[in-house]
Amino acid sequence: MHNYKQSSKERAVNYTGQNIDFLPVSYLIDIRTTKFLENVVRNDNCVCRLVAHNAQCSLDKIFLLYGDDISSSCDLRHFITDMLFE
Numbered sequence: 001m002h003n004y005k006q007s008s009k010e011r012a013v014n015y016t017g018q019n020i021d022f023l024p025v026s027y028l029i030d031i032r033t034t035k036f037l038e039n040v041v042r043n044d045n046c047v048c049r050l051v052a053h054n055a056q057c058s059l060d061k062i063f064l065l066y067g068d069d070i071s072s073s074c075d076l077r078h079f080i081t082d083m084l085f086e
Contacts, residue, residue, distance in 0.1 A: 023081070023084065024084075025078060027080045030062055031080070033058075033060055035073045037056075037062075038059065040055040066080070
C-alpha cells in the first residue's frame, strides 16, 4: 500500500492517475480512435474493406505523431502512460 502522507501532492496525483488509468481527454481520444481504426482495418466486412486503406493511413499519421516505434494502440497507450507518469 502506498503511503500518501509521505508523498507530495503531485506524486499522489500521478500515482493515483496511473493506477486508475486516468489520462487527459486528448490522449484518450487518440487511443480510442486508434482502437476503432484497427478494428476497421482487421474487419472482413465489405464496407470496412472499402475504407480500410484510409483507416490505415489515419492510423499511420496518429502513430507518427508520437514516435517511429509505435505500431499499435497498445504501444500508443504505453507510450502516453510512460510519458505522463514517469
